[in-house]
Amino acid sequence: MMPKTRLARAGRILFPLAALTALVSCSFVAQGAESRPKGTAFVFGVSEYKAHKLTFPDDDAVSLSALLNRRGWISKAVVNSNATKAAIKNAIEVAAANLDSSSSFLFYFSGHGEGGKDKEACIIPYDGIKGKADLATENWISASELKAWTAKLPTKNVIVILDTCYSGGFIETGASLDLAPQNYGKLDDGIAPSFPLESLGYFNELLARSLASKDQEGPLHLSAAGSDELSFEADTWSHGVFTYFLLEAAEDGDEDGDGKVSALEAFAYAKRRLADAWNKKRADWLYEGRYMDYLPRASGGFRDLVLYE
Numbered sequence: 001m002m003p004k005t006r007l008a009r010a011g012r013i014l015f016p017l018a019a020l021t022a023l024v025s026c027s028f029v030a031q032g033a034e035s036r037p038k039g040t041a042f043v044f045g046v047s048e049y050k051a052h053k054l055t056f057p058d059d060d061a062v063s064l065s066a067l068l069n070r071r072g073w074i075s076k077a078v079v080n081s082n083a084t085k086a087a088i089k090n091a092i093e094v095a096a097a098n099l100d101s102s103s104s105f106l107f108y109f110s111g112h113g114e115g116g117k118d119k120e121a122c123i124i125p126y127d128g129i130k131g132k133a134d135l136a137t138e139n140w141i142s143a144s145e146l147k148a149w150t151a152k153l154p155t156k157n158v159i160v161i162l163d164t165c166y167s168g169g170f171i172e173t174g175a176s177l178d179l180a181p182q183n184y185g186k187l188d189d190g191i192a193p194s195f196p197l198e199s200l201g202y203f204n205e206l207l208a209r210s211l212a213s214k215d216q217e218g219p220l221h222l223s224a225a226g227s228d229e230l231s232f233e234a235d236t237w238s239h240g241v242f243t244y245f246l247l248e249a250a251e252d253g254d255e256d257g258d259g260k261v262s263a264l265e266a267f268a269y270a271k272r273r274l275a276d277a278w279n280k281k282r283a284d285w286l287y288e289g290r291y292m293d294y295l296p297r298a299s300g301g302f303r304d305l306v307l308y309e
Contacts, residue, residue: 039104039157041068041075042091046111046125048080051132056233057110060163060243064108067250072309073106083111084127085139089149096152104157104305107150107219110240113164114140116228121169123162143170150219158219159263159305163240169227171299172218221299222246222267229294230287232278241278242296245270250308261308264298271296 045061047054058079065077078087088109095105112129115121122140130136147170150158162170224231224242237244246266253261253269261269279293286292 039073039106040095040099041065041073041106041108042088042095043068043075043077043106043108044083044088044091044111044125045077045079045109046083049112049124049126049129051129051134052112054111054233055235056239057163059238060110060240061108063239063247064243067247067308068106071250072306075106081126083125085125085141088125088141092149092153096154099153099155101155102157103155104159105153105155106159106161106307108161108163110163110243113162113166113231115166115169119166119169120144121166121227123164123167146170147218157305159222159307160219161222161246163224163231163243165225165230166227167223167225167231168229168297170223171221171227171297218299220263220303220305221297222263223297225294226297230290230292231294232287232292234278241274242270245273245277248273253308260306262304263307264304266307267296267298 043061043065045057045059047056047058061077061079065075068075078091092107099105109123112124113122114124121143122137123146124140128136128139146160150160160170224240231240231242233240234244239247249261249266249269253266255265255268274294274296279295282292284291
């Protein structure tokens, strides 16, 4: 069966947080990411849109939230009809009202996304699609909206993970830890060498570049695809492809052997695995006129945060 894409039209669910306590400190990657008491995570996923349904985003959210609860976070999964624009905004507002400067916060969304060249990237909550030909764009969440909401959080220890099409558009120009074209692929805009996130020994080079960006104090972003790329889910793994390998990183992504997996370690692992297990077989496959190879992206300035204790 042809894998479905998190295309230009759809999203998952979280339940209200009761007690919001937690922190995971940040540090220079060269020194390793330090752990602290539990962080707070809101994990959203939408499969059951009213039209343009997906298969696995709700499973993505449930699986990631369960893993986070086992690995150093207080996490709530919100999926499908509960994962509306208002619910997402409210979750971030609740966090902003209850956290402090030493806290850590994680926001995750899996579902449909919109964007592309000359378009602002958006994630599409459950209420962003009212019918097959009725796209409620007023309920989409743009990159600028999400940035404004997370800017109100009292902490800089923020991780944003997006498994949607065009999710690289949520990373500000110049803030990416990667030089690859936004429509990656040997049959698209090319496969110019990306920064070698595969080795922690290169992190200083990556981070030195990102120091010049305006996004130094913004969230640490992990995005499934470039700003002009589709992302996919697959029956093979019963998850979004990027999310599956991000989950796998909890066991296999500890590059420096310190017993913890940082966000950038998990990203580096997921990026490698996606390139090997997905892109190598699909570089010349077409889905609705688009080549199916793609590349995850990361941003975040000069720090790293623990993702999995």
